[in-house]
Amino acid sequence: MTKGMTASARTAPARTPAPATPARGGRRRTRPGRLGLHAFLMTVSLAFLAPLLLAVYASLRPYEETAEHGYFSLPRHLSFDYYKQAFSDSGMSKYFVNSLIIAVPGVLLTLFFASFVAFAVSRLKMRGGLILLMVFTAGNLLPQQVIVTPLYVIFTKIDLPYWMSDSMTLYDSYWAVIAVQVAFQVGFCVFVLANFMRTLPLEILEAAVVDGAGVWTQYWRITLPLCRPALAALGTLQFTWMYNDFLWALVFVSDGDKLPITSALNNLRGQFFTDYNLLAAGSVIVALPTVLVFLILQRHFIAGLTLGASKG
Structure with missing residues (x-):
């Protein structure tokens, strides 16, 4: 009996000791490098948020208080009176509509044209596709301010029907601003979407071709749904850029009733005195739609930014 036990004990594999489990309540040691990285990221984030936070803080305080104690002093009185005054005095409701009339069609047209060109360049076997992509990319290197005067002269000579423009020309119409925005933003979107x-x-399109899918079906029903994260990220960026633009509307629109929301802030500036706390409240109101768009598309936007970060 003893010999049998000793023999089985010799042949039995040795058991490896179980790894020691950390005691309850114990914490993992944090590396100094990770602490330094987090501290750096927090510092950079606060540096970017500091102007916005200061504007929000100033918009809640009376101008007399900040003039007497400074913008970095503790508040004595906080209220939303400046927001009500900024919205009513500047007529923002009308300018909000003007900005949406420019930004929404501009974003949709930009994404449609860019996705169509990107599909042709990257998925179809066409000659000169790489050269075409380089041309679209090189268009982003052209300073926009260089062609302000030529575009102004051209737009004043392009006739439009009355139902499209009150001035009967492309100048002083929403179409002029939309056309310029689309023309300058398509190149960047083509570059991102093509990559x-x-x-x-490629097997997805090959299977679709075998099933009899045409080019339009390959583009609209197969490729575009797969590009949803990239389109959401680009749509967020494009809406922000077109919504916040002021140069092109100032150049190509002479009617004050057609100006975008960014021009409404000029209505809050007095001839001899400017209440900067009131101006800060107006700036915060103007920025709210872009923040709302980002919150709605946040999941797709982050997914679009991380595309290509890893493979497999």
């Missing part, structure tokens, strides 16, 4: 479409499996 993303190249990462899509």
Whole structure:
């Protein structure tokens, strides 16, 4: 009996000791490098948020208080009176509509044209596709201010029907601002979408071709749904840029009733005195739609930014 036990004990595999479990309540040691990285990221984030936070803080305080004690002093009185005054005195409701009339069609047209060109360049076997992509990318290097005067002269000579423009020309119409925004933003979107479409499996389109899908079906029903994160990220950026733009509307629109929301802030500036706390409240109101768009598309926007960060 003893010999049998000793023999089985010899042949039994040795058991490895179980790893020691940390005591309850114990914490993992944080590396100094990670602490330094977090501290750096927090510092950079606060540096970017500092102007916005200061504007929000100033918009809640009376101008007399900040003039006497300074903008970095403790508040004595906080209220939303400046927001009500800024919205009513500047007529923002009308300018909000003008900005949406420019930004929404501009974003949709930009994404449609850019996705169509990117699909042709990256997925179809066409000659000169790389050269075409380089041309679209090089268009982003052209300073926009250089062609302000030529565009102004051209737009004043392009006739439009009355139902499209009160001035009967492309100048002093929403179409002029939309056309310029689309023309300058398509190149960047083509570059991003073409690089993303190249990462899509080519076997998907080959299977669609075998099933009899045409070019439009391959583009509209197969490729575009796969590009939803990239389109959401680009749509967020494009809406922000077009919504906040002031140069093109100032150049190509002479009617004050057609100006975008960014021009409404000028109505809050007095001839001899400017209440900067009131101006800060107006700036916060103007920025709210872009923040709302980002919150709605936040998940897709972050997914679009991380595209291509890892493979496999």
